[in-house]
Amino acid sequence: MSEKATIMMVDDHPLFRKGIRQLIELEEELDIVAEAKNGEEGLSKAKELEPDLILLDLNMQGMDGLDTLRAIRAAGVDSRIIMLTVSDNEADVVNCFRAGADGYLLKDMEPEDILEKIKQVTLGKMAISERLTEILASALRKPVEAADPSASLTSREYEILTRIAQGHSNKVIARDLNISDGTVKVHVKHILKKMGMRSRVEAAVWLVNRKG
Incomplete structure (x- = not known):
């Protein structure tokens, strides 16, 4: 695969965006094409660019990450989306996946682990921080039995x-x-x-x- 996977970051913390950019720039097959500092800007750029992958913060002022995720999906944008957040709350995890997220990663993960998960999602796989796996599985198991x-x-x-x-x-x-x-x-x-x-x-x- 010689074609780079295009990535956009949506996060209201400039220093975190800078750190993730530096991390991703180490990988030749990944290309940061845009950044957004809030949900509204992220939605606009997602519709304009339709990148392969969107890294989306959950806890942002104004239009939060979940609302942004829902709006992006409602707009028909087919980009894969990873929530990159500090929240390990069960409701947040479940709601994001139900709304169309392809991954949910915690910001306290090791940088190399974050990078590996990002690459997995660009290849069509799902990604979730290991300690959240059982939370998601048990929550989504309930309607299966009905x-x-x-x-x-x-x-x-x-x-x-x-x-x-x-x-x-x-x-x-x-x-x-x-x-x-x-x-x-x-x-x-x-x-x-x-x-x-x-x-x-x-x-x-x-x-x-x-x-x-």
Whole structure:
């Protein structure tokens, strides 16, 4: 992969943005293309640039990270999004994934671990700080026992859901199934609507928990 993954940071702390920029600039395959100091600016730049990845702070004055995340998803921006925050609150973790986040990392992680998780997400995988894994799994396990949201999926939709749960990006799924990227996006929208879920990560976690 010679093409660099484009990244935008949204954080109201200039020193933290500077530190993350210096960290990411060590990696040839990653490219910081924009920074935003608040949610409103982040939303505007996300719609304009549609970077491959957005690093989004949760606790910002004004439009906070969760509201920004929801607005970005509502605008149809397909960028992968990692919440990069100090909050290990269960509700924050669950709400962010339900709203469409692809990762949730704590700022007190070792820099090299943050960088590794960022690279994982650019490759289509999900990323979460290790100590938060059980919080997310137990919270999302509850609705699984009530019903089978996947019952109405077509065989193709279930195949795509399985690949999403394996961490494959839309581009990889499209290539493997010999269909267009746009067709995969349409399938994903149908999958989420039928399952009553708000993000591909939520659907993926549901399938992983179901299979045990």
